[in-house]
Amino acid sequence: MTIFFKQFKRGLLPAYVLLAILTSSVTLVSCSKDDKLEVQNDFPFEVQVMPIPKDVLNGQTVEIRMAIKRSGNYSDTQYFIRYFQFDGQGTLRYSNESAYLPNDLYPLPTKQFRLYYTSSSTVSQSFDVWISDSFGNEKKLTFQFNSSD
Template sequence: MIAIFNKFKIGLLPMYVLLAILTASVSLVSCSKDDELEIQNDFPFDVKIMPVPKDVANGQTVEIRITIQRSGNYSNTQYFIRYFQFGGQGALRYYDEPPYLPNDLYSLPTEQFRLYYTSQSAVSQSFDVWISDNLGNEKQLTFQFNSSD
Protein backbone atom coordinates (compact mmCIF):
# COMPACT_ATOMS: atom_id res chain seq x y z
CA MET A 1 0.00 0.00 0.00
CA ILE A 2 2.91 2.36 0.72
CA ALA A 3 4.10 1.62 -2.78
CA ILE A 4 0.85 3.09 -4.12
CA PHE A 5 1.37 6.25 -2.09
CA ASN A 6 4.96 6.50 -3.27
CA LYS A 7 3.91 5.93 -6.88
CA PHE A 8 1.37 8.79 -6.81
CA LYS A 9 3.41 10.91 -4.39
CA ILE A 10 0.47 11.34 -2.01
CA GLY A 11 1.35 11.95 1.60
CA LEU A 12 -0.39 10.18 4.48
CA LEU A 13 -1.81 13.36 6.01
CA PRO A 14 -4.17 14.14 3.08
CA MET A 15 -5.34 10.47 3.16
CA TYR A 16 -6.18 10.74 6.88
CA VAL A 17 -8.07 13.95 6.27
CA LEU A 18 -10.02 12.31 3.43
CA LEU A 19 -10.78 9.29 5.62
CA ALA A 20 -11.99 11.58 8.43
CA ILE A 21 -14.30 13.47 6.03
CA LEU A 22 -15.77 10.23 4.69
CA THR A 23 -16.37 8.90 8.21
CA ALA A 24 -18.07 12.12 9.29
CA SER A 25 -20.32 12.20 6.23
CA VAL A 26 -21.43 8.58 6.74
CA SER A 27 -22.19 9.35 10.40
CA LEU A 28 -24.25 12.42 9.49
CA VAL A 29 -26.25 10.57 6.84
CA SER A 30 -27.16 7.78 9.23
CA CYS A 31 -28.72 10.27 11.72
CA SER A 32 -31.93 11.21 9.94
CA LYS A 33 -35.19 12.64 11.23
CA ASP A 34 -36.81 9.20 10.94
CA ASP A 35 -34.70 8.03 13.88
CA GLU A 36 -36.19 10.60 16.27
CA LEU A 37 -37.57 9.25 19.54
CA GLU A 38 -41.32 8.86 19.33
CA ILE A 39 -43.35 9.49 22.46
CA GLN A 40 -46.71 7.74 22.35
CA ASN A 41 -49.57 9.68 23.86
CA ASP A 42 -52.51 8.14 22.01
CA PHE A 43 -53.73 5.12 23.95
CA PRO A 44 -56.98 3.37 22.99
CA PHE A 45 -59.25 2.45 25.87
CA ASP A 46 -61.95 -0.07 26.76
CA VAL A 47 -65.12 0.57 28.72
CA LYS A 48 -66.40 -1.88 31.32
CA ILE A 49 -70.01 -1.75 32.50
CA MET A 50 -71.47 -3.47 35.55
CA PRO A 51 -74.68 -5.41 34.78
CA VAL A 52 -77.88 -3.35 34.64
CA PRO A 53 -81.52 -4.45 34.94
CA LYS A 54 -83.34 -5.43 31.76
CA ASP A 55 -86.67 -3.96 32.86
CA VAL A 56 -87.49 -0.44 34.03
CA ALA A 57 -90.82 1.08 35.10
CA ASN A 58 -91.97 4.60 34.31
CA GLY A 59 -90.32 6.91 36.87
CA GLN A 60 -87.78 4.28 37.97
CA THR A 61 -84.06 5.15 38.06
CA VAL A 62 -81.38 2.66 37.02
CA GLU A 63 -77.74 2.99 38.08
CA ILE A 64 -75.11 2.35 35.38
CA ARG A 65 -71.55 1.87 36.70
CA ILE A 66 -68.85 2.51 34.12
CA THR A 67 -65.07 2.19 34.21
CA ILE A 68 -62.73 3.44 31.49
CA GLN A 69 -59.75 1.11 31.19
CA ARG A 70 -56.72 2.65 29.48
CA SER A 71 -54.27 0.58 27.45
CA GLY A 72 -51.53 3.04 28.43
CA ASN A 73 -51.15 6.07 30.63
CA TYR A 74 -50.88 9.58 29.23
CA SER A 75 -51.58 12.15 31.93
CA ASN A 76 -53.15 14.75 29.58
CA THR A 77 -55.92 12.46 28.29
CA GLN A 78 -59.39 13.91 28.78
CA TYR A 79 -62.60 11.89 28.48
CA PHE A 80 -66.02 13.03 27.29
CA ILE A 81 -69.52 11.62 27.12
CA ARG A 82 -72.57 12.20 24.95
CA TYR A 83 -75.76 10.23 24.43
CA PHE A 84 -78.72 9.90 22.13
CA GLN A 85 -82.06 8.26 22.97
CA PHE A 86 -83.70 6.58 20.01
CA GLY A 87 -86.49 4.62 21.72
CA GLY A 88 -88.88 5.70 24.48
CA GLN A 89 -88.18 8.64 26.74
CA GLY A 90 -85.93 9.11 29.72
CA ALA A 91 -83.23 11.21 31.30
CA LEU A 92 -79.55 10.35 31.72
CA ARG A 93 -77.40 12.17 34.27
CA TYR A 94 -73.99 12.00 35.93
CA TYR A 95 -74.41 11.46 39.69
CA ASP A 96 -76.69 14.29 40.90
CA GLU A 97 -75.89 16.68 38.05
CA PRO A 98 -78.67 18.00 35.75
CA PRO A 99 -79.72 15.54 33.01
CA TYR A 100 -77.64 15.41 29.85
CA LEU A 101 -79.02 16.92 26.67
CA PRO A 102 -78.95 14.53 23.68
CA ASN A 103 -75.84 14.81 21.47
CA ASP A 104 -74.18 17.43 23.68
CA LEU A 105 -70.61 16.71 24.74
CA TYR A 106 -69.82 16.64 28.46
CA SER A 107 -66.47 16.30 30.21
CA LEU A 108 -65.89 13.27 32.44
CA PRO A 109 -63.79 14.19 35.47
CA THR A 110 -62.97 10.58 36.44
CA GLU A 111 -62.41 7.24 34.75
CA GLN A 112 -64.74 5.40 37.10
CA PHE A 113 -68.22 6.87 37.46
CA ARG A 114 -71.95 6.24 37.70
CA LEU A 115 -74.70 7.35 35.38
CA TYR A 116 -78.35 7.36 36.36
CA TYR A 117 -81.08 6.73 33.82
CA THR A 118 -84.64 7.64 34.80
CA SER A 119 -87.45 6.23 32.67
CA GLN A 120 -90.03 8.76 31.55
CA SER A 121 -92.28 6.46 29.53
CA ALA A 122 -94.20 3.20 29.78
CA VAL A 123 -92.65 1.67 26.62
CA SER A 124 -89.32 0.02 25.93
CA GLN A 125 -86.41 2.42 25.87
CA SER A 126 -83.10 2.46 23.99
CA PHE A 127 -80.21 4.88 23.96
CA ASP A 128 -76.56 5.02 22.97
CA VAL A 129 -73.74 6.47 25.03
CA TRP A 130 -70.46 7.50 23.38
CA ILE A 131 -67.35 7.87 25.48
CA SER A 132 -64.47 9.58 23.71
CA ASP A 133 -61.10 11.09 24.51
CA ASN A 134 -59.35 14.22 23.28
CA LEU A 135 -57.15 12.10 20.97
CA GLY A 136 -59.99 10.81 18.76
CA ASN A 137 -60.66 7.40 20.34
CA GLU A 138 -64.33 6.57 20.91
CA LYS A 139 -66.48 3.72 22.27
CA GLN A 140 -70.20 3.30 21.73
CA LEU A 141 -72.42 1.65 24.35
CA THR A 142 -76.05 0.68 23.69
CA PHE A 143 -78.59 0.31 26.47
CA GLN A 144 -82.05 -1.21 26.09
CA PHE A 145 -84.67 -1.45 28.81
CA ASN A 146 -88.00 -3.24 28.56
CA SER A 147 -91.05 -1.61 30.08
CA SER A 148 -92.14 -3.27 33.32
CA ASP A 149 -95.50 -1.41 33.62
Protein backbone atom coordinates (compact mmCIF):
# COMPACT_ATOMS: atom_id res chain seq x y z
CA MET A 1 0.00 0.00 0.00
CA THR A 2 2.89 2.36 0.59
CA ILE A 3 3.98 1.96 -3.03
CA PHE A 4 0.53 3.12 -4.13
CA PHE A 5 0.77 6.31 -2.03
CA LYS A 6 4.29 7.08 -3.31
CA GLN A 7 3.13 6.78 -6.92
CA PHE A 8 -0.01 8.78 -6.12
CA LYS A 9 2.05 11.58 -4.53
CA ARG A 10 4.47 11.67 -7.51
CA GLY A 11 1.52 12.01 -9.88
CA LEU A 12 0.07 14.93 -7.90
CA LEU A 13 3.34 16.83 -7.54
CA PRO A 14 3.23 18.36 -11.07
CA ALA A 15 -0.41 19.30 -10.51
CA TYR A 16 0.47 21.08 -7.24
CA VAL A 17 3.30 22.96 -8.92
CA LEU A 18 1.07 24.01 -11.80
CA LEU A 19 -1.64 25.14 -9.38
CA ALA A 20 0.88 27.21 -7.39
CA ILE A 21 2.18 28.91 -10.56
CA LEU A 22 -1.35 29.76 -11.77
CA THR A 23 -2.39 31.12 -8.37
CA SER A 24 0.67 33.35 -8.06
CA SER A 25 0.34 34.70 -11.62
CA VAL A 26 -3.34 35.58 -11.13
CA THR A 27 -2.52 37.26 -7.84
CA LEU A 28 0.31 39.31 -9.35
CA VAL A 29 -1.77 40.42 -12.36
CA SER A 30 -4.81 41.42 -10.29
CA CYS A 31 -2.77 43.45 -7.77
CA SER A 32 -1.20 45.89 -10.20
CA LYS A 33 -0.51 49.33 -8.66
CA ASP A 34 -1.86 51.17 -11.72
CA ASP A 35 -5.37 49.78 -11.40
CA LYS A 36 -7.85 52.51 -10.53
CA LEU A 37 -11.54 52.18 -10.02
CA GLU A 38 -13.28 54.12 -12.78
CA VAL A 39 -16.59 55.70 -11.85
CA GLN A 40 -18.64 56.97 -14.75
CA ASN A 41 -20.30 60.27 -14.00
CA ASP A 42 -20.61 61.78 -17.47
CA PHE A 43 -23.85 60.54 -19.02
CA PRO A 44 -25.33 61.88 -22.26
CA PHE A 45 -28.92 63.09 -22.13
CA GLU A 46 -31.85 63.89 -24.38
CA VAL A 47 -34.49 66.59 -23.98
CA GLN A 48 -38.12 65.74 -24.64
CA VAL A 49 -40.52 68.53 -25.56
CA MET A 50 -44.30 68.23 -25.52
CA PRO A 51 -46.12 69.58 -28.60
CA ILE A 52 -46.59 73.36 -28.73
CA PRO A 53 -48.75 75.62 -30.92
CA LYS A 54 -47.36 76.87 -34.23
CA ASP A 55 -49.05 80.27 -34.04
CA VAL A 56 -48.84 82.92 -31.34
CA LEU A 57 -50.50 86.33 -30.93
CA ASN A 58 -48.67 89.46 -29.82
CA GLY A 59 -48.84 89.37 -26.00
CA GLN A 60 -49.80 85.69 -25.86
CA THR A 61 -47.87 83.28 -23.59
CA VAL A 62 -47.08 79.74 -24.72
CA GLU A 63 -46.22 76.97 -22.26
CA ILE A 64 -43.31 74.70 -23.29
CA ARG A 65 -43.10 71.47 -21.26
CA MET A 66 -39.68 69.84 -21.23
CA ALA A 67 -38.02 66.82 -19.60
CA ILE A 68 -34.36 65.83 -19.44
CA LYS A 69 -33.91 62.10 -20.00
CA ARG A 70 -30.52 60.81 -18.86
CA SER A 71 -28.87 57.64 -20.15
CA GLY A 72 -27.35 57.03 -16.71
CA ASN A 73 -27.74 58.39 -13.23
CA TYR A 74 -25.10 60.47 -11.47
CA SER A 75 -26.71 62.41 -8.64
CA ASP A 76 -24.27 65.37 -8.72
CA THR A 77 -25.00 66.30 -12.36
CA GLN A 78 -26.25 69.86 -12.70
CA TYR A 79 -28.21 71.19 -15.67
CA PHE A 80 -28.29 74.70 -17.10
CA ILE A 81 -30.30 76.63 -19.68
CA ARG A 82 -29.66 79.60 -21.96
CA TYR A 83 -31.45 80.94 -24.99
CA PHE A 84 -30.96 83.27 -27.94
CA GLN A 85 -33.76 84.84 -29.98
CA PHE A 86 -32.82 85.53 -33.59
CA ASP A 87 -36.21 86.42 -35.15
CA GLY A 88 -38.99 88.55 -33.69
CA GLN A 89 -39.24 89.62 -30.08
CA GLY A 90 -40.42 87.95 -26.92
CA THR A 91 -39.40 86.79 -23.47
CA LEU A 92 -38.66 83.36 -22.07
CA ARG A 93 -38.92 82.51 -18.39
CA TYR A 94 -38.96 79.56 -16.03
CA SER A 95 -42.15 79.22 -13.98
CA ASN A 96 -42.85 82.47 -12.09
CA GLU A 97 -39.26 83.74 -12.26
CA SER A 98 -38.00 86.82 -14.09
CA ALA A 99 -37.49 86.63 -17.85
CA TYR A 100 -34.22 85.11 -19.01
CA LEU A 101 -31.65 87.38 -20.58
CA PRO A 102 -30.37 86.12 -23.94
CA ASN A 103 -27.14 84.08 -23.76
CA ASP A 104 -27.00 84.13 -19.94
CA LEU A 105 -26.64 80.76 -18.22
CA TYR A 106 -29.26 79.78 -15.62
CA PRO A 107 -29.39 76.64 -13.43
CA LEU A 108 -32.29 74.26 -13.90
CA PRO A 109 -33.57 73.08 -10.52
CA THR A 110 -35.49 70.05 -11.86
CA LYS A 111 -35.31 67.55 -14.73
CA GLN A 112 -38.95 68.16 -15.68
CA PHE A 113 -39.90 71.79 -16.11
CA ARG A 114 -42.02 74.31 -17.96
CA LEU A 115 -40.83 77.36 -19.82
CA TYR A 116 -43.12 80.22 -20.75
CA TYR A 117 -42.57 82.21 -23.93
CA THR A 118 -44.45 85.51 -24.24
CA SER A 119 -44.61 87.07 -27.70
CA SER A 120 -43.86 90.78 -28.06
CA SER A 121 -44.00 90.79 -31.83
CA THR A 122 -46.41 90.86 -34.76
CA VAL A 123 -43.99 88.94 -37.00
CA SER A 124 -42.75 85.34 -36.93
CA GLN A 125 -40.46 84.49 -34.03
CA SER A 126 -37.60 82.01 -33.65
CA PHE A 127 -35.26 81.23 -30.80
CA ASP A 128 -32.84 78.53 -29.68
CA VAL A 129 -32.77 76.98 -26.23
CA TRP A 130 -29.54 75.33 -25.09
CA ILE A 131 -29.62 72.77 -22.26
CA SER A 132 -26.20 71.79 -20.91
CA ASP A 133 -24.88 69.75 -18.02
CA SER A 134 -21.93 70.17 -15.67
CA PHE A 135 -19.80 67.87 -17.88
CA GLY A 136 -20.09 69.91 -21.08
CA ASN A 137 -22.81 67.88 -22.83
CA GLU A 138 -25.22 70.19 -24.62
CA LYS A 139 -28.50 69.96 -26.57
CA LYS A 140 -29.90 72.68 -28.85
CA LEU A 141 -33.64 73.06 -29.40
CA THR A 142 -35.10 75.48 -31.95
CA PHE A 143 -38.58 76.95 -31.52
CA GLN A 144 -40.49 78.84 -34.23
CA PHE A 145 -43.83 80.60 -33.96
CA ASN A 146 -45.83 82.17 -36.75
CA SER A 147 -47.49 85.50 -36.13
CA SER A 148 -51.22 85.19 -35.74
CA ASP A 149 -53.66 88.07 -36.27
